[in-house]
Amino acid sequence: MPIRTRLILWYTVLLGAILIVFSLLLYWVLGYSLNTQVDRTLADRAQQIGMAIESQGIIVSERTGQIYLPQLELLVNVFSSPAIFIQMVRADGTVVVATHNLGTQHFPPDRDVLLANNQGLAIYRTLMVDDTPLRLYSAPILVNSQVVGAVQVGQSIKFIEETLRQVLLILIGGTILGLVVAIIVGAFLSWEALRPIEQINQTAMRIVSAQDLKQRLPTSRTNDELNRLTVTINDMLERLDNFFQSQVRLSADISHELRTPLTAIRGNIDLLRRGTANDPAELNEALSIIDGELNRMSRIVADLLLLSHADAGLSLRMQMVELDTTILEVYRQARVMGNGVNIQLGHEDQAIIYGDADRLKQLLINLVTNAIKHTPPSGTVTISLYRDPESLRVIVTDTGRGIASSALPHIFERFYRGENNDQKGMGLGLSIAQWIAQAHGGQITVRSEIGQGSEFTLWLPLTRPNTPLAKLKF
Numbered sequence: 001m002p003i004r005t006r007l008i009l010w011y012t013v014l015l016g017a018i019l020i021v022f023s024l025l026l027y028w029v030l031g032y033s034l035n036t037q038v039d040r041t042l043a044d045r046a047q048q049i050g051m052a053i054e055s056q057g058i059i060v061s062e063r064t065g066q067i068y069l070p071q072l073e074l075l076v077n078v079f080s081s082p083a084i085f086i087q088m089v090r091a092d093g094t095v096v097v098a099t100h101n102l103g104t105q106h107f108p109p110d111r112d113v114l115l116a117n118n119q120g121l122a123i124y125r126t127l128m129v130d131d132t133p134l135r136l137y138s139a140p141i142l143v144n145s146q147v148v149g150a151v152q153v154g155q156s157i158k159f160i161e162e163t164l165r166q167v168l169l170i171l172i173g174g175t176i177l178g179l180v181v182a183i184i185v186g187a188f189l190s191w192e193a194l195r196p197i198e199q200i201n202q203t204a205m206r207i208v209s210a211q212d213l214k215q216r217l218p219t220s221r222t223n224d225e226l227n228r229l230t231v232t233i234n235d236m237l238e239r240l241d242n243f244f245q246s247q248v249r250l251s252a253d254i255s256h257e258l259r260t261p262l263t264a265i266r267g268n269i270d271l272l273r274r275g276t277a278n279d280p281a282e283l284n285e286a287l288s289i290i291d292g293e294l295n296r297m298s299r300i301v302a303d304l305l306l307l308s309h310a311d312a313g314l315s316l317r318m319q320m321v322e323l324d325t326t327i328l329e330v331y332r333q334a335r336v337m338g339n340g341v342n343i344q345l346g347h348e349d350q351a352i353i354y355g356d357a358d359r360l361k362q363l364l365i366n367l368v369t370n371a372i373k374h375t376p377p378s379g380t381v382t383i384s385l386y387r388d389p390e391s392l393r394v395i396v397t398d399t400g401r402g403i404a405s406s407a408l409p410h411i412f413e414r415f416y417r418g419e420n421n422d423q424k425g426m427g428l429g430l431s432i433a434q435w436i437a438q439a440h441g442g443q444i445t446v447r448s449e450i451g452q453g454s455e456f457t458l459w460l461p462l463t464r465p466n467t468p469l470a471k472l473k474f
Contacts, residue, residue, distance in 0.1 A: 003194060004187075004190045004191065004194055007186065007190040007194075008186040008187055008190055011182060011186040011190075012183050015179065015182045016175070016179050016182075019174070019175040019178050020175060023171035023172075023174075026171065027167060027168060030163075030164065031160070034163065035135075038135050038155055038160065039124060039135065039137065042124075042135065042136075042137035042153045042154070043122075043137055043139075045084060045086070045153045046122070046137055046153045047139070049086065049151050050141065053141065053151075077099050080100070081101075082101060083155055083156060084153060084154070084155050085098075085099055085102050085134075085153070085154045085155070086098070086152070086153050086154075087099065087106055087107055088141070088149060088150070088152070089149055089150050090148070091117075091118055091147055091148060091149055092114075093114050105130075107129075107154055108127060108129070112125075113125055113136070113138045113152075114150075116138075117138055117139070117140040117147060118140070118147050120140050120142065120147060122138065122139040123138055124136065124137055125138070126157070127154070133156065133158055133161060134154045134155070134156055134157065135155050135156075136153070136154040137153050137154070138151070138152045138153075196218075196230070199218055200226075200229075200230060203218070215237075216234045216237060219234070258297060258300065261293035261294070261297050262293075262297075264289055264290075265289075265293050268286040268289050268290050269290070271286055272286055316355070316356035316439055316440075317357075317358070318354055318355060318356055319354070319355075319356075319357065320352055320353075321353055321354070321355050321357045321360060322350075322351070322352055323351040323392060323394070323460075324348060324350050326360055326361050326364065327345075327348075327364065327383055327394065329361065330364040330365055330368060330383065331343060331345055331383055333365065334368045334369075334381070334383075337369070337372065338372060339377065340378060341375050341376075341377060341378075341380070341381055342379065342380045342381070343368075343380075343383075344380060344381070344382045345382070345383055345384075346383060346384030346385075346395070347384040347386055348384070349385050349386060349387035350387070351385060351387050351392050353392060353462060355440045355460070356436075356440075359439070359440075360436065360440070362432065362433075363432075363433045363436040364383075364396075366429040366433040367430075367444075367456050367458070368383065368396055369429060370456075371396050371397075371398035371454070372398075374398065374401060375398040375399060375400035375453075376401075379398065379399040380398070380399045381397070381398045381399075382395075382396070382397045382398075383395075383396055384396075390461065391442075391459055391460060391461050391462060392459070392460045392461075393457055393458065393460075394457070394458040395455060395457050396455070396458075397453060397454070397455045397456075398453045399453045401450065401451060401453075402450040402451055402453055402454055403446070403450075403454055404450060408448065412430050412431055412434040413431065430444075437458055437459075437460070440461075441460070442458065442461060444459070445457045445459065
């Protein structure tokens with residue numbers, strides 16, 4: 001069942017239940033109020049008649065049990081009205097006097113009423129007189145603590161039944177009309193509320209059918225839950241599109257990077273098949289090329305595997321590390337692979353941080369190797385360590401050709417290599433270095449000018465990072 005239909009049904013059922021409960025409560029309260037008012041009026045009128053009888057005096061014949069009262073008929077008619085009927089009866093139920101509006105009729109005798117009156121109790125009773133409902137109140141008349149008769153006051157309650165019947169019809173009609181209006185209004189409101197969801201659904205279907213992650217959902221300025229959901233979905237689509245594009249670029253870059261060594265290996269194998277193996281010098285040269293290309297492929301696969309593990313949540317082996325000692329080891333290794341570049345140690349400080357010693361060493365080697373690649377022979381690469389109050393700075397500077405300003409935002413992207421870059425490299429070293437820095441709660445910044453060299457700065461916190469692992473963002 002569609003959500004729109006369920007919303008309409010729930011809204012209608014809830015409103016219908018409220019209207020029905022309200023109608024029943026109103027009907028009961030109105031009926032109770034009207035009947036209570038009639039009972040109170042009858043009791044008050046009977047009490048007034050009783051007080052008047054007591055004030056004017058009453059004579060009882062001990063022999064016949066008859067009641068005598070001067071102007072008794074005038075008295076009861078004074079307290080009557082067109083809607084109120086009064087009669088007085090003896091203890092045996094014989095009518096003594098009745099109001100003129102009763103005519104020749106009298107209240108029908110009721111044995112239970114007489115019995116209750118003779119016991120000194122007043123009682124209410126609902127009677128039917130000529131198909132007309134009549135509410136009767138019968139109160140005993142006491143003389144010297146003896147019941148000598150009763151005052152019976154009655155009033156037709158037909159108007160109450162008619163009033164309640166009209167109110168019931170109005171309530172039923174109002175409830176039905178309210179439910180109809182609720183269905184119409186509920187349908188409109190549900191359509192208006194769910195229209196953005198339908199737009200989201202249609203846009204999502206277009207994205208799926210066209211496989212175009214660049215499409216975005218329409219947003220509004222309502223700042224409600226649906227608008228925030230739309231913004232969140234658009235952000236998700238943006239990240240999915242970026243991830244998809246990065247995967248496409250990654251596949252293309254891997255294919256490109258592996259194609260060159262594979263081509264070289266295949267070419268040298270063809271030479272060996274043609275008889276080059278008979279010449280020891282050419283054989284050694286071919287095997288050296290094959291070995292170098294295999295080493296290059298191994299480094300590519302190892303770096304990609306490391307980045308893949310990092311994206312999957314690879315944990316680092318965190319411990320206390322003497323960073324100055326690690327820098328000294330990197331300096332010694334850099335001097336071996338300098339290729340004519342002068343490697344120097346700049347400013348030094350003692351520093352102990354919480355981190356992964358192997359990954360930090362790999363980070364520094366990547367930075368130094370990158371500097372050596374872009375520095376000509378007789379150039380200089382300098383490694384410096386500064387200890388600040390809350391952080392450490394490891395600065396690697398070179399006197400190379402520098403990096404163009406347009407390339408600076410992209411140098412930490414995977415497989416990125418600047419234009420006119422004739423140096424050998426896979427474009428993964430700086431990506432790995434940035435990931436390791438972020439995993440330790442730090443980052444790498446760079447400043448560079450064409451012809452003036454570059455300066456890479458590794459910032460590391462002295463305190464333990466909140467999260468021991470950071471992931472590269474695509």
